[in-house]
Amino acid sequence: MPGVAITGLQWGDEGKGKVIDNLAEDAEHVVRYQGGANAGHTILVGDEKYVLHVVPAGVLQKEKSCVIGNGVVVDLEGLCKELSDLEARGVNTDRVYLSDRAHIVFPFHKALDAARETAASDENKIGTTKRGIGPCYADKVARIGIRVSELYKKDLFKKRLRRLVDEKNTLLEKVYGQDPIDFDEVYNSSLELAEKLKDRVRDTGVILQEAVRKDERVLFEGAQGVMLDVDHGTYPYVTSSNASVCGITAGAGVPPRAIGTSIGVIKAYCTRVGDGPFPTELHGEEGEALRKAGNEFGATTGRPRRCGHLDLLQVRYAVNLCGVRGLALTKLDVLSGKEKIKVTIAYKCEDEIITEFPASLDLLKRCTPVYRELAGFTEDITDVKRLEDLPLNARRYIEFIEANAGVPVIFLSTGPKRSQFFRRGHGEQLWDVDHVSQ
Numbered sequence: 001m002p003g004v005a006i007t008g009l010q011w012g013d014e015g016k017g018k019v020i021d022n023l024a025e026d027a028e029h030v031v032r033y034q035g036g037a038n039a040g041h042t043i044l045v046g047d048e049k050y051v052l053h054v055v056p057a058g059v060l061q062k063e064k065s066c067v068i069g070n071g072v073v074v075d076l077e078g079l080c081k082e083l084s085d086l087e088a089r090g091v092n093t094d095r096v097y098l099s100d101r102a103h104i105v106f107p108f109h110k111a112l113d114a115a116r117e118t119a120a121s122d123e124n125k126i127g128t129t130k131r132g133i134g135p136c137y138a139d140k141v142a143r144i145g146i147r148v149s150e151l152y153k154k155d156l157f158k159k160r161l162r163r164l165v166d167e168k169n170t171l172l173e174k175v176y177g178q179d180p181i182d183f184d185e186v187y188n189s190s191l192e193l194a195e196k197l198k199d200r201v202r203d204t205g206v207i208l209q210e211a212v213r214k215d216e217r218v219l220f221e222g223a224q225g226v227m228l229d230v231d232h233g234t235y236p237y238v239t240s241s242n243a244s245v246c247g248i249t250a251g252a253g254v255p256p257r258a259i260g261t262s263i264g265v266i267k268a269y270c271t272r273v274g275d276g277p278f279p280t281e282l283h284g285e286e287g288e289a290l291r292k293a294g295n296e297f298g299a300t301t302g303r304p305r306r307c308g309h310l311d312l313l314q315v316r317y318a319v320n321l322c323g324v325r326g327l328a329l330t331k332l333d334v335l336s337g338k339e340k341i342k343v344t345i346a347y348k349c350e351d352e353i354i355t356e357f358p359a360s361l362d363l364l365k366r367c368t369p370v371y372r373e374l375a376g377f378t379e380d381i382t383d384v385k386r387l388e389d390l391p392l393n394a395r396r397y398i399e400f401i402e403a404n405a406g407v408p409v410i411f412l413s414t415g416p417k418r419s420q421f422f423r424r425g426h427g428e429q430l431w432d433v434d435h436v437s438q
Protein backbone atom coordinates (compact mmCIF):
# COMPACT_ATOMS: atom_id res chain seq x y z
CA MET A 1 0.00 0.00 0.00
CA PRO A 2 2.56 2.63 -1.02
CA GLY A 3 1.98 6.35 -0.60
CA VAL A 4 0.13 8.79 -2.78
CA ALA A 5 1.73 12.08 -3.78
CA ILE A 6 -0.48 15.11 -4.36
CA THR A 7 1.39 17.77 -6.31
CA GLY A 8 0.36 21.12 -7.75
CA LEU A 9 1.22 21.10 -11.45
CA GLN A 10 0.98 24.85 -12.10
CA TRP A 11 2.24 27.87 -10.12
CA GLY A 12 0.59 26.88 -6.83
CA ASP A 13 -2.95 27.69 -5.67
CA GLU A 14 -4.42 24.82 -7.71
CA GLY A 15 -6.73 23.84 -4.85
CA LYS A 16 -4.48 21.14 -3.39
CA GLY A 17 -5.79 21.74 0.15
CA LYS A 18 -9.27 20.64 -0.78
CA VAL A 19 -8.08 17.59 -2.74
CA ILE A 20 -5.82 16.51 0.13
CA ASP A 21 -8.60 17.05 2.66
CA ASN A 22 -10.86 14.73 0.65
CA LEU A 23 -8.24 12.04 0.10
CA ALA A 24 -6.92 12.23 3.66
CA GLU A 25 -10.10 10.53 4.81
CA ASP A 26 -8.61 7.21 3.63
CA ALA A 27 -5.02 7.89 4.74
CA GLU A 28 -3.23 7.13 7.98
CA HIS A 29 -0.45 9.71 7.64
CA VAL A 30 -0.45 13.09 5.89
CA VAL A 31 2.99 14.60 5.32
CA ARG A 32 4.27 18.05 4.37
CA TYR A 33 7.80 17.70 2.98
CA GLN A 34 8.86 21.11 1.65
CA GLY A 35 8.11 24.82 1.83
CA GLY A 36 6.89 26.58 4.93
CA ALA A 37 4.39 29.24 5.87
CA ASN A 38 4.50 30.60 2.32
CA ALA A 39 1.78 28.01 1.59
CA GLY A 40 -1.88 28.63 2.31
CA HIS A 41 -4.12 25.60 1.93
CA THR A 42 -7.77 26.66 2.13
CA ILE A 43 -10.35 24.10 3.20
CA LEU A 44 -14.06 24.56 3.77
CA VAL A 45 -15.63 22.11 6.22
CA GLY A 46 -19.36 22.85 6.37
CA ASP A 47 -19.44 26.62 6.82
CA GLU A 48 -16.08 26.69 8.59
CA LYS A 49 -13.15 27.97 6.56
CA TYR A 50 -9.63 26.90 7.53
CA VAL A 51 -6.41 28.23 6.02
CA LEU A 52 -3.45 26.00 6.87
CA HIS A 53 0.13 27.15 6.35
CA VAL A 54 2.42 24.47 7.78
CA VAL A 55 0.13 22.00 9.53
CA PRO A 56 -0.80 19.19 7.07
CA ALA A 57 -4.39 19.30 5.81
CA GLY A 58 -5.01 15.84 7.31
CA VAL A 59 -5.49 17.55 10.68
CA LEU A 60 -9.09 18.30 9.70
CA GLN A 61 -9.86 14.59 9.36
CA LYS A 62 -10.05 12.51 12.52
CA GLU A 63 -7.22 10.33 13.81
CA LYS A 64 -4.56 11.05 11.19
CA SER A 65 -0.91 11.36 12.01
CA CYS A 66 0.18 14.68 10.49
CA VAL A 67 3.89 15.03 9.86
CA ILE A 68 5.84 18.22 9.26
CA GLY A 69 8.87 16.66 7.62
CA ASN A 70 12.56 17.53 7.72
CA GLY A 71 12.34 19.34 4.37
CA VAL A 72 9.91 21.95 5.71
CA VAL A 73 11.23 25.24 7.10
CA VAL A 74 9.37 26.16 10.26
CA ASP A 75 8.51 29.51 11.75
CA LEU A 76 8.09 28.42 15.38
CA GLU A 77 5.82 31.30 16.35
CA GLY A 78 3.64 30.81 13.27
CA LEU A 79 3.36 27.07 13.92
CA CYS A 80 2.40 27.56 17.59
CA LYS A 81 -0.26 30.08 16.57
CA GLU A 82 -1.61 27.84 13.82
CA LEU A 83 -1.90 24.97 16.31
CA SER A 84 -3.53 27.05 19.04
CA ASP A 85 -5.99 28.59 16.55
CA LEU A 86 -6.97 25.11 15.40
CA GLU A 87 -7.38 23.90 18.98
CA ALA A 88 -9.48 26.96 19.83
CA ARG A 89 -11.82 25.87 17.03
CA GLY A 90 -12.10 22.37 18.43
CA VAL A 91 -9.64 20.65 16.08
CA ASN A 92 -7.54 17.96 17.78
CA THR A 93 -3.85 18.53 17.03
CA ASP A 94 -2.40 15.83 19.32
CA ARG A 95 -1.03 13.86 16.36
CA VAL A 96 0.78 16.72 14.63
CA TYR A 97 4.49 15.82 14.68
CA LEU A 98 7.46 18.02 13.86
CA SER A 99 10.71 16.66 12.47
CA ASP A 100 13.77 17.16 14.65
CA ARG A 101 15.69 17.80 11.42
CA ALA A 102 13.45 20.60 10.09
CA HIS A 103 15.19 23.97 9.77
CA ILE A 104 13.93 27.00 11.68
CA VAL A 105 12.83 30.27 10.09
CA PHE A 106 13.93 33.05 12.44
CA PRO A 107 12.75 36.71 12.47
CA PHE A 108 15.98 37.75 10.73
CA HIS A 109 15.15 35.47 7.80
CA LYS A 110 11.86 37.28 7.35
CA ALA A 111 13.52 40.68 7.75
CA LEU A 112 16.12 39.76 5.12
CA ASP A 113 13.51 38.40 2.72
CA ALA A 114 11.58 41.68 2.94
CA ALA A 115 14.72 43.85 2.76
CA ARG A 116 15.99 42.04 -0.35
CA GLU A 117 12.66 42.34 -2.13
CA THR A 118 12.37 46.03 -1.26
CA ALA A 119 15.92 46.78 -2.38
CA ALA A 120 15.70 44.80 -5.66
CA SER A 121 15.10 46.58 -8.91
CA ASP A 122 11.77 45.81 -10.60
CA GLU A 123 13.49 43.37 -12.90
CA ASN A 124 15.06 41.47 -9.98
CA LYS A 125 12.05 41.27 -7.66
CA ILE A 126 10.70 37.74 -7.21
CA GLY A 127 7.53 38.79 -5.45
CA THR A 128 8.10 36.47 -2.48
CA THR A 129 5.62 35.99 0.34
CA LYS A 130 8.22 37.56 2.69
CA ARG A 131 7.92 34.59 5.04
CA GLY A 132 11.71 34.16 5.20
CA ILE A 133 11.65 31.01 3.06
CA GLY A 134 14.55 31.81 0.69
CA PRO A 135 16.97 33.08 3.37
CA CYS A 136 16.24 30.06 5.60
CA TYR A 137 16.84 27.51 2.83
CA ALA A 138 19.98 29.46 1.84
CA ASP A 139 21.34 28.98 5.38
CA LYS A 140 20.43 25.29 5.26
CA VAL A 141 22.42 24.77 2.09
CA ALA A 142 25.27 26.97 3.37
CA ARG A 143 25.37 24.63 6.40
CA ILE A 144 24.86 27.37 8.94
CA GLY A 145 21.12 26.86 9.52
CA ILE A 146 19.64 25.72 12.83
CA ARG A 147 17.49 22.60 13.11
CA VAL A 148 14.68 21.86 15.55
CA SER A 149 16.74 19.32 17.54
CA GLU A 150 19.32 22.01 18.35
CA LEU A 151 16.73 24.05 20.25
CA TYR A 152 16.97 21.47 23.01
CA LYS A 153 20.73 21.83 23.48
CA LYS A 154 20.78 25.31 24.97
CA ASP A 155 24.52 26.02 24.91
CA LEU A 156 24.99 24.81 21.38
CA PHE A 157 21.87 26.67 20.24
CA LYS A 158 23.10 29.90 21.84
CA LYS A 159 26.46 29.65 20.10
CA ARG A 160 25.03 28.90 16.69
CA LEU A 161 22.30 31.49 16.97
CA ARG A 162 24.85 34.15 17.98
CA ARG A 163 26.83 33.48 14.84
CA LEU A 164 23.72 33.73 12.66
CA VAL A 165 22.36 36.87 14.32
CA ASP A 166 25.76 38.61 14.03
CA GLU A 167 25.99 37.76 10.36
CA LYS A 168 22.41 38.72 9.53
CA ASN A 169 22.61 41.96 11.49
CA THR A 170 25.68 42.97 9.49
CA LEU A 171 23.70 42.37 6.32
CA LEU A 172 20.55 44.07 7.59
CA GLU A 173 22.40 47.16 8.84
CA LYS A 174 25.29 47.57 6.41
CA VAL A 175 23.75 46.36 3.17
CA TYR A 176 20.06 47.12 3.57
CA GLY A 177 20.09 49.99 6.11
CA GLN A 178 17.60 48.16 8.37
CA ASP A 179 17.39 47.91 12.16
CA PRO A 180 19.29 44.98 13.70
CA ILE A 181 17.53 42.03 15.32
CA ASP A 182 17.84 41.72 19.11
CA PHE A 183 19.72 38.51 19.97
CA ASP A 184 18.20 38.04 23.46
CA GLU A 185 14.69 38.46 22.15
CA VAL A 186 15.16 35.79 19.47
CA TYR A 187 16.99 33.46 21.84
CA ASN A 188 14.45 33.70 24.65
CA SER A 189 11.37 33.49 22.47
CA SER A 190 12.81 30.52 20.55
CA LEU A 191 13.33 28.62 23.81
CA GLU A 192 9.79 29.42 24.96
CA LEU A 193 8.33 28.23 21.66
CA ALA A 194 10.56 25.13 21.71
CA GLU A 195 9.12 24.24 25.10
CA LYS A 196 5.57 24.50 23.73
CA LEU A 197 6.43 22.25 20.79
CA LYS A 198 8.67 19.72 22.53
CA ASP A 199 6.13 16.91 22.82
CA ARG A 200 5.59 16.97 19.08
CA VAL A 201 9.24 16.72 18.08
CA ARG A 202 10.13 13.34 16.59
CA ASP A 203 12.48 11.64 14.19
CA THR A 204 9.63 11.72 11.66
CA GLY A 205 11.66 9.80 9.07
CA VAL A 206 11.51 6.77 11.36
CA ILE A 207 7.71 7.11 11.74
CA LEU A 208 7.26 7.25 7.99
CA GLN A 209 9.77 4.52 7.16
CA GLU A 210 7.93 2.24 9.55
CA ALA A 211 4.61 3.25 7.98
CA VAL A 212 5.98 2.30 4.56
CA ARG A 213 7.25 -1.04 5.91
CA LYS A 214 3.85 -1.78 7.43
CA ASP A 215 2.03 -0.80 4.22
CA GLU A 216 0.16 2.03 5.92
CA ARG A 217 -1.47 4.69 3.77
CA VAL A 218 0.68 7.79 3.47
CA LEU A 219 -0.42 10.94 1.66
CA PHE A 220 2.35 13.34 0.63
CA GLU A 221 1.01 16.88 0.63
CA GLY A 222 2.81 19.11 -1.86
CA ALA A 223 2.86 22.86 -1.40
CA GLN A 224 3.29 25.48 -4.15
CA GLY A 225 3.58 23.82 -7.59
CA VAL A 226 5.93 22.37 -10.20
CA MET A 227 6.51 25.71 -11.90
CA LEU A 228 7.74 27.11 -8.57
CA ASP A 229 10.15 24.17 -7.99
CA VAL A 230 13.68 25.49 -7.48
CA ASP A 231 15.14 23.05 -10.05
CA HIS A 232 12.28 22.53 -12.49
CA GLY A 233 10.28 25.74 -12.31
CA THR A 234 10.69 29.14 -13.95
CA TYR A 235 13.96 29.86 -12.11
CA PRO A 236 14.75 32.37 -10.59
CA TYR A 237 11.05 33.18 -10.19
CA VAL A 238 10.48 30.15 -7.99
CA THR A 239 10.35 29.20 -4.33
CA SER A 240 13.45 27.75 -2.66
CA SER A 241 12.46 24.09 -2.39
CA ASN A 242 11.57 21.14 -4.62
CA ALA A 243 7.83 21.63 -4.87
CA SER A 244 7.45 18.76 -7.37
CA VAL A 245 7.45 15.06 -6.39
CA CYS A 246 11.24 15.30 -6.58
CA GLY A 247 11.19 16.80 -3.07
CA ILE A 248 9.44 13.90 -1.37
CA THR A 249 12.18 11.43 -0.58
CA ALA A 250 14.62 14.06 0.67
CA GLY A 251 12.01 16.17 2.46
CA ALA A 252 10.11 13.37 4.19
CA GLY A 253 13.02 10.96 4.73
CA VAL A 254 11.46 8.03 2.89
CA PRO A 255 12.76 5.64 0.21
CA PRO A 256 11.54 6.15 -3.38
CA ARG A 257 9.31 3.10 -3.15
CA ALA A 258 7.18 5.03 -0.64
CA ILE A 259 5.64 6.86 -3.58
CA GLY A 260 3.24 4.48 -5.26
CA THR A 261 0.99 6.87 -7.12
CA SER A 262 1.47 10.43 -8.25
CA ILE A 263 -1.60 12.62 -8.56
CA GLY A 264 -1.30 16.07 -10.13
CA VAL A 265 -3.65 18.90 -9.28
CA ILE A 266 -4.56 21.47 -11.93
CA LYS A 267 -6.99 24.32 -11.93
CA ALA A 268 -9.32 24.56 -14.97
CA TYR A 269 -7.50 27.80 -15.82
CA CYS A 270 -4.19 29.14 -14.57
CA THR A 271 -2.99 31.62 -11.95
CA ARG A 272 0.29 32.89 -10.60
CA VAL A 273 1.21 35.19 -7.69
CA GLY A 274 4.47 37.05 -7.62
CA ASP A 275 6.69 37.95 -10.55
CA GLY A 276 8.00 35.88 -13.44
CA PRO A 277 6.85 34.69 -16.84
CA PHE A 278 3.29 33.51 -17.36
CA PRO A 279 2.70 32.90 -21.08
CA THR A 280 -1.12 32.66 -21.00
CA GLU A 281 -1.69 35.60 -18.65
CA LEU A 282 -4.78 37.68 -19.35
CA HIS A 283 -4.42 41.40 -18.87
CA GLY A 284 -7.24 43.89 -18.59
CA GLU A 285 -10.91 43.13 -18.19
CA GLU A 286 -10.81 39.45 -19.07
CA GLY A 287 -8.17 38.74 -16.42
CA GLU A 288 -10.06 40.84 -13.88
CA ALA A 289 -13.29 38.95 -14.58
CA LEU A 290 -11.57 35.58 -14.07
CA ARG A 291 -9.97 36.82 -10.83
CA LYS A 292 -13.37 37.88 -9.55
CA ALA A 293 -15.17 34.70 -10.66
CA GLY A 294 -12.52 32.46 -9.09
CA ASN A 295 -11.92 34.69 -6.04
CA GLU A 296 -8.24 34.60 -6.92
CA PHE A 297 -6.56 36.36 -4.01
CA GLY A 298 -3.60 34.85 -2.13
CA ALA A 299 -4.53 32.82 0.98
CA THR A 300 -1.25 33.81 2.67
CA THR A 301 -0.65 37.38 1.51
CA GLY A 302 -4.04 38.47 0.14
CA ARG A 303 -2.32 39.56 -3.10
CA PRO A 304 -4.46 39.47 -6.26
CA ARG A 305 -3.40 36.50 -8.36
CA ARG A 306 -2.51 36.94 -12.02
CA CYS A 307 -5.02 34.93 -14.09
CA GLY A 308 -4.84 33.30 -17.50
CA HIS A 309 -5.94 30.46 -19.75
CA LEU A 310 -5.06 26.83 -19.09
CA ASP A 311 -1.64 26.02 -20.53
CA LEU A 312 -1.50 22.36 -21.57
CA LEU A 313 2.08 22.54 -22.80
CA GLN A 314 3.03 23.53 -19.27
CA VAL A 315 0.75 20.89 -17.70
CA ARG A 316 2.29 18.17 -19.90
CA TYR A 317 5.77 19.22 -18.76
CA ALA A 318 4.68 18.88 -15.10
CA VAL A 319 2.84 15.57 -15.70
CA ASN A 320 5.97 14.03 -17.22
CA LEU A 321 8.28 15.33 -14.49
CA CYS A 322 6.05 14.00 -11.70
CA GLY A 323 5.09 10.72 -13.37
CA VAL A 324 1.47 11.68 -12.84
CA ARG A 325 -1.03 8.82 -13.17
CA GLY A 326 -4.18 10.86 -12.75
CA LEU A 327 -5.25 14.48 -12.53
CA ALA A 328 -7.44 16.28 -10.02
CA LEU A 329 -9.17 19.08 -11.91
CA THR A 330 -10.37 21.92 -9.70
CA LYS A 331 -12.53 25.03 -10.13
CA LEU A 332 -14.23 23.81 -13.30
CA ASP A 333 -17.35 25.62 -12.03
CA VAL A 334 -15.57 28.97 -12.39
CA LEU A 335 -15.54 28.58 -16.17
CA SER A 336 -19.32 28.22 -16.34
CA GLY A 337 -20.90 31.10 -18.29
CA LYS A 338 -18.08 31.38 -20.81
CA GLU A 339 -19.15 31.10 -24.42
CA LYS A 340 -15.68 29.94 -25.50
CA ILE A 341 -12.81 28.45 -23.50
CA LYS A 342 -9.30 29.02 -24.77
CA VAL A 343 -6.52 26.53 -24.04
CA THR A 344 -2.85 26.66 -24.98
CA ILE A 345 -1.36 23.60 -26.64
CA ALA A 346 1.98 25.00 -27.87
CA TYR A 347 4.03 28.22 -28.03
CA LYS A 348 5.22 30.14 -31.01
CA CYS A 349 8.55 31.96 -31.04
CA GLU A 350 9.23 33.93 -34.20
CA ASP A 351 8.42 31.26 -36.82
CA GLU A 352 9.12 28.28 -34.66
CA ILE A 353 6.46 26.16 -32.91
CA ILE A 354 7.60 25.06 -29.46
CA THR A 355 6.08 22.02 -27.81
CA GLU A 356 8.44 21.50 -24.84
CA PHE A 357 8.49 23.95 -21.92
CA PRO A 358 11.73 25.94 -22.38
CA ALA A 359 14.36 26.33 -19.66
CA SER A 360 15.42 29.73 -20.95
CA LEU A 361 13.31 32.53 -19.52
CA ASP A 362 14.51 34.76 -22.28
CA LEU A 363 13.01 32.36 -24.82
CA LEU A 364 9.86 31.95 -22.74
CA LYS A 365 9.36 35.71 -22.63
CA ARG A 366 9.44 35.82 -26.44
CA CYS A 367 6.93 32.98 -26.82
CA THR A 368 3.30 33.60 -27.63
CA PRO A 369 0.70 30.95 -26.88
CA VAL A 370 -0.92 28.91 -29.64
CA TYR A 371 -4.55 28.64 -28.59
CA ARG A 372 -7.28 26.15 -29.30
CA GLU A 373 -10.77 27.48 -28.75
CA LEU A 374 -13.38 25.12 -27.31
CA ALA A 375 -17.11 25.64 -26.84
CA GLY A 376 -18.02 26.75 -23.31
CA PHE A 377 -20.93 25.85 -21.03
CA THR A 378 -23.43 27.93 -19.08
CA GLU A 379 -24.95 25.48 -16.60
CA ASP A 380 -24.28 25.65 -12.86
CA ILE A 381 -22.26 22.47 -12.19
CA THR A 382 -21.60 22.93 -8.49
CA ASP A 383 -23.82 20.04 -7.42
CA VAL A 384 -22.87 17.56 -10.12
CA LYS A 385 -21.59 14.27 -8.70
CA ARG A 386 -20.95 12.19 -11.81
CA LEU A 387 -19.08 12.91 -15.01
CA GLU A 388 -22.10 11.85 -17.06
CA ASP A 389 -24.16 14.64 -15.49
CA LEU A 390 -21.81 17.41 -16.59
CA PRO A 391 -22.84 19.50 -19.61
CA LEU A 392 -21.53 18.06 -22.88
CA ASN A 393 -19.09 20.93 -23.45
CA ALA A 394 -17.67 20.58 -19.93
CA ARG A 395 -17.03 16.90 -20.69
CA ARG A 396 -15.42 17.81 -23.99
CA TYR A 397 -13.16 20.24 -22.15
CA ILE A 398 -12.11 17.45 -19.79
CA GLU A 399 -11.50 15.08 -22.70
CA PHE A 400 -9.35 17.71 -24.41
CA ILE A 401 -7.28 18.10 -21.25
CA GLU A 402 -6.85 14.33 -20.94
CA ALA A 403 -5.84 13.93 -24.57
CA ASN A 404 -3.22 16.68 -24.34
CA ALA A 405 -1.92 15.90 -20.85
CA GLY A 406 -1.76 12.18 -21.66
CA VAL A 407 -3.40 11.13 -18.36
CA PRO A 408 -6.99 10.83 -17.14
CA VAL A 409 -8.84 13.26 -14.88
CA ILE A 410 -9.78 11.08 -11.91
CA PHE A 411 -10.93 13.70 -9.39
CA LEU A 412 -13.16 16.69 -10.03
CA SER A 413 -13.81 19.64 -7.78
CA THR A 414 -16.84 21.70 -8.73
CA GLY A 415 -17.05 24.21 -5.89
CA PRO A 416 -15.33 25.28 -2.67
CA LYS A 417 -17.20 22.91 -0.30
CA ARG A 418 -15.75 19.61 0.85
CA SER A 419 -18.75 17.82 -0.68
CA GLN A 420 -18.34 19.47 -4.11
CA PHE A 421 -15.87 16.83 -5.19
CA PHE A 422 -16.13 13.47 -6.91
CA ARG A 423 -13.98 10.58 -8.07
CA ARG A 424 -14.18 8.68 -11.31
CA GLY A 425 -12.53 5.63 -12.81
CA HIS A 426 -9.22 4.88 -11.10
CA GLY A 427 -9.91 7.59 -8.54
CA GLU A 428 -12.12 5.06 -6.76
CA GLN A 429 -9.13 2.76 -6.15
CA LEU A 430 -6.56 5.37 -5.26
CA TRP A 431 -4.54 3.17 -2.91
CA ASP A 432 -4.46 0.22 -5.23
CA VAL A 433 -1.34 1.19 -7.11
CA ASP A 434 -1.58 -1.52 -9.76
CA HIS A 435 -5.03 -0.33 -10.66
CA VAL A 436 -4.19 3.36 -10.85
CA SER A 437 -1.00 2.68 -12.77
CA GLN A 438 -2.69 0.81 -15.62
Ligand code: IMP
Nearest residue numbers: 012013038039127128129238239273274
Ligand atom coordinates in the same frame (compact mmCIF):
# COMPACT_ATOMS: atom_id res chain seq x y z
P1 IMP B 1 8.68 32.50 -1.48
O1 IMP B 1 8.32 31.06 -1.49
O2 IMP B 1 7.96 33.29 -0.42
O3 IMP B 1 10.15 32.74 -1.48
O4 IMP B 1 8.16 33.13 -2.87
C1 IMP B 1 8.72 32.77 -4.12
C2 IMP B 1 7.65 32.73 -5.20
O5 IMP B 1 6.77 31.65 -4.95
C3 IMP B 1 6.77 33.98 -5.26
O6 IMP B 1 6.40 34.20 -6.60
C4 IMP B 1 5.55 33.58 -4.45
O7 IMP B 1 4.41 34.33 -4.80
C5 IMP B 1 5.42 32.13 -4.85
N1 IMP B 1 4.76 31.31 -3.83
C6 IMP B 1 5.27 30.86 -2.67
N2 IMP B 1 4.37 30.11 -2.03
C7 IMP B 1 3.28 30.05 -2.80
C8 IMP B 1 2.02 29.39 -2.69
O8 IMP B 1 1.73 28.66 -1.73
N3 IMP B 1 1.14 29.58 -3.71
C9 IMP B 1 1.45 30.33 -4.80
N4 IMP B 1 2.61 30.96 -4.95
C10 IMP B 1 3.53 30.83 -3.97
